[in-house]
Amino acid sequence: MTIYSDVGAYDAKTNFSELLRKARSGMAFHITNRGEHVADLVPPGTELTMVLKPLRECNLYRISLLFRVLILRR
Numbered sequence: 001m002t003i004y005s006d007v008g009a010y011d012a013k014t015n016f017s018e019l020l021r022k023a024r025s026g027m028a029f030h031i032t033n034r035g036e037h038v039a040d041l042v043p044p045g046t047e048l049t050m051v052l053k054p055l056r057e058c059n060l061y062r063i064s065l066l067f068r069v070l071i072l073r074r
Contacts, residue, residue, distance in 0.1 A: 004030045007041075028041065
């Protein structure tokens with residue numbers, strides 16, 4: 001099970017390089033906007049099913065489908 005840390009959108013933008021380094025080392029983040037979960041930043045190689053379930057729970061299934069398309073294009 002992945003443990004997520006919450007990060008506000010402004011802080012994520014301001015510290016994006018640091019968040020990327022942390023994600024590369026295995027950490028995962030919920031990006032929030034005014035307290036609402038809007039995105040996930042996860043380590044490379046994270047199983048897609050681990051990402052899709054939280055997205056469905058947040059009513060962001062359309063974004064998860066886009067995410068799936070972007071991953072499959074690699």
